[in-house]
Amino acid sequence: MEITPIAKIYTHYPTKFGIPRQSRLVENTAKIVFEKEYRNEDALRGIEDFSHLWLIWEFTEAKQEKWSPTVRPPRLGGNTRMGVFATRSPFRPNSLALSCVKLIKKEKTQNEGTVLYVSGADILDGTPIYDIKPYLPFTDSVPDAKGGFAQSVEGNSLKVEFLCDISFLSEEELRALTQLLENDPRPHYHTDEEKLYSFEYSHYNIKFTCDNKTLYVQSVGKV
């Protein structure tokens, strides 16, 4: 089956390292711009009545020649193998991803048609979107679903200390960056307290160290 991108999403995550591990963990605004063929205001009629949306998108950075039946989820330390269909790993037979995001607003623009602003995306900047569906709580929300191994690690949040100037960050940037760091962006098999990690968030380069309880931001510089 051939599928075609209907839109692209523009987020604050220019590289793979530093993207939140799931949607809705970090409140960060992203913009969905429709491809010219699908840039039609009518296609969004009524969407503002929904608070949340599903995005079906493509794991563009997880291409592999051959599918592998098992993957090693970072949440399990990176050493335990799980069946690919028991995980949300990007390395799967069809590179389809699913994210729930909050709809912030629909906006008519001069050059990009009607765009959507959403919050909570865990998606690389510029990623193609294949479908947008409204979130229907009566069928999509299962609060008491059993979450397997992913459940037990939910609460693992770090304390974040900024050891550098961050006065130039906006309130939203600071909040989102803090949430991102609290959720521990390190690969989970990394535990080197000396190591200086570095990643890009929005147009900043972030450097930090981490002692497994506290994450120390060493510098926030413009890219």
Add this chain to the structure above:
Amino acid sequence: MEITPIAKIYTHYPTKFGIPRQSRLVENTAKIVFEKEYRNEDALRGIEDFSHLWLIWEFTEAKQEKWSPTVRPPRLGGNTRMGVFATRSPFRPNSLALSCVKLIKKEKTQNEGTVLYVSGADILDGTPIYDIKPYLPFTDSVPDAKGGFAQSVEGNSLKVEFLCDISFLSEEELRALTQLLENDPRPHYHTDEEKLYSFEYSHYNIKFTCDNKTLYVQSVGKV
């Protein structure tokens, strides 16, 4: 982007008419059989730790030559046009569908490899599945999401009266069929009390009439 079916799902819904309008409305067991290339027990390792799964599948019966920006949801009486991305309509640019189902069990079989039994599928018998993902409540469940027009019609259930012999139905068949009928399988712009509706459920042909409060099952016959 080219995507390939990983499995097929076998349900009790041989035709379009009579399929529940969303997943999880009807407790009905369906079987997922993997395609030969993806028939690998390891790919399902750990899946039994999750109570619910996402299925991404193809609306095979909703092919259209050209995409239409608006659709007329049956839930709104079939006359109001909504933007396609504000609905779960099968008529969308990419015919991708999303359903949450309950995982009943994983079973090793002699001829079909390891299969999954699930409940709550709203899917035509024999439909190709493109991805299976675990349901993660901490990111997927949003109980207080605002559900737009779909919310207000949730409670519209009919009383169901059987006017014919149903002694040959199993307990599960009777329960599922009743749930299916309570949810009103008629196209929503149909209100003819005289009309005899007919659809196939499992290997039965069901005939009923309906006065908008009560649905009268007139016959349940073997196909």
